[in-house]
Amino acid sequence: MDQNLLITGISQLLTLRGSSARRGAALSKLGIVKDGAVLVRDGRIAAVGTRRTVEACSESKKAEKLDIGGRVAFPGFVDSHTHLIHAASRAEEYELKIRGASYEEIARKGGGILNSVKKLRAATKDALQQRARAALEAFVSHGTTTIEAKSGYGLDAASELNILTLQKEIREQQPIDIVSTFLGAHVVPEEFRGKADGAELYTTIVMEKMLPEVAAQDLAEFCDVFCDRGAFTRQQAKRILTEGKRHGLLPRLHAEQLSRTRATQLGVELGAASCDHLEQINSSDITALAGSQTAATLLPGCDFHLGLKNYAPARKLIDAGAIVALATDYNPGTSPTVSMPMILSLACTQLRMTPAEAIAAATINGAYALRREKNVGSIEVDKQADLTVFEVEDYREIPYYFGENRCWMTLKRGEIIYMQD
Numbered sequence: 001m002d003q004n005l006l007i008t009g010i011s012q013l014l015t016l017r018g019s020s021a022r023r024g025a026a027l028s029k030l031g032i033v034k035d036g037a038v039l040v041r042d043g044r045i046a047a048v049g050t051r052r053t054v055e056a057c058s059e060s061k062k063a064e065k066l067d068i069g070g071r072v073a074f075p076g077f078v079d080s081h082t083h084l085i086h087a088a089s090r091a092e093e094y095e096l097k098i099r100g101a102s103y104e105e106i107a108r109k110g111g112g113i114l115n116s117v118k119k120l121r122a123a124t125k126d127a128l129q130q131r132a133r134a135a136l137e138a139f140v141s142h143g144t145t146t147i148e149a150k151s152g153y154g155l156d157a158a159s160e161l162n163i164l165t166l167q168k169e170i171r172e173q174q175p176i177d178i179v180s181t182f183l184g185a186h187v188v189p190e191e192f193r194g195k196a197d198g199a200e201l202y203t204t205i206v207m208e209k210m211l212p213e214v215a216a217q218d219l220a221e222f223c224d225v226f227c228d229r230g231a232f233t234r235q236q237a238k239r240i241l242t243e244g245k246r247h248g249l250l251p252r253l254h255a256e257q258l259s260r261t262r263a264t265q266l267g268v269e270l271g272a273a274s275c276d277h278l279e280q281i282n283s284s285d286i287t288a289l290a291g292s293q294t295a296a297t298l299l300p301g302c303d304f305h306l307g308l309k310n311y312a313p314a315r316k317l318i319d320a321g322a323i324v325a326l327a328t329d330y331n332p333g334t335s336p337t338v339s340m341p342m343i344l345s346l347a348c349t350q351l352r353m354t355p356a357e358a359i360a361a362a363t364i365n366g367a368y369a370l371r372r373e374k375n376v377g378s379i380e381v382d383k384q385a386d387l388t389v390f391e392v393e394d395y396r397e398i399p400y401y402f403g404e405n406r407c408w409m410t411l412k413r414g415e416i417i418y419m420q421d
């Protein structure tokens with residue numbers, strides 16, 4: 001952008017200033033400016049503050065003007081856990097779950113993740129791309145400007161590399177930032193399940209065949225493992241993540257969702273960027289997270305969609321001082337939503353987080369979980385001008401109105417990429 005942009009008419013501007021991960025009481029500090037303004041230059045924030053101070057900048061005089069009419073503006077959501085690329089919904093399983101089958105029973109019968117693997121391997125690249133692009137448009141229309149995206153529905157070298165390559169291509173085609181994670185160790189694929197030591201064999205393939213290729217082609221920044229009952233053991237996760245680190249991929253973990261495997265403590269030992277899920281953690285896991293730099297990423301969409309009432313202990317994590325982040329876990333099996341506002345509503349009513357805590361967890365702490373906190377997640381000078389505007393009078397109304405989309409406008413690098421009709 002060569003023309004500067006001056007945004008005014010912001011009744012509440014939630015700056016989230018501070019550029020660092022939030023813990024404890026700091027999680028509710030939104031850095032609110034009333035009657036705020038933001039000046040954007042070359043896609044980055046050049047000035048931020050009250051309308052009076054920002055309008056006084058000499059550059060503001062000749063800037064293009066955008067008055068958002070007294071709405072609330074804040075940093076675009078950073079959704080730090082998604083499974084963006086998949087071939088189809090699993091609505092047929094949704095009905096089985098409602099009738100009483102558990103997620104694990106469905107998985108044992110070849111449903112669940114393996115069902116998505118079958119569908120992905122059979123899908124064309126065009127179909128996958130179309131579905132992902134449509135989802136990205138929906139993310140933007142709900143105020144999200146950066147997402148993490150994992151592979152993990154391929155589970156063979158070619159399919160996993162195809163997913164990550166597609167993510168790289170899509171990143172160039174549309175405005176949202178996509179941060180890639182290699183999740184070759186999502187579950188053990190069908191073809192290894194009949195064999196003795198099948199899980200060990202597949203673990204070796206992930207380490208010796210997939211990881212070197214992912215690193216050589218620069219296809220991912222992070223390496224993730226689903227360490228749980230029915231997926232990978234703590235020992236296998238440790239081997240994979242250690243090897244990932246050797247290839248320059250930072251670890252993150254699906255930890256303690258279905259059972260307590262001590263994956264969280266492993267994540268902390270390995271310096272993982274985040275441990276995600278955490279429904280089954282105990283007090284020693286909470287202490288470990290609180291004393292670490294590892295983000296505790298909570299995904300309440302899963303429990304909601306599965307009809308469980310076993311949400312992660314958000315209050316205990318926050319009160320102990322852990323870095324709590326929120327994400328959608330957008331995926332076809334357990335959390336088919338792109339809506340961060342809905343996740344905020346769940347965080348407030350089910351996790352007992354305050355609206356301010358939920359917003360910080362979904363912006364600056366999400367950015368931290370992706371190691372992007374210096375660039376996105378708050379509205380501060382020199383950061384990327386990623387903002388979203390909601391049709392509300394008070395920021396607490398963002399989670400308060402649930403099941404409808406109040407996002408009015410989204411800007412990425414200072415460009416309007418979504419505007420409500």
Ligand SMILES: [Zn+2]
Nearest residue numbers: 081083254329
């Ligand atoms: Zn996940």
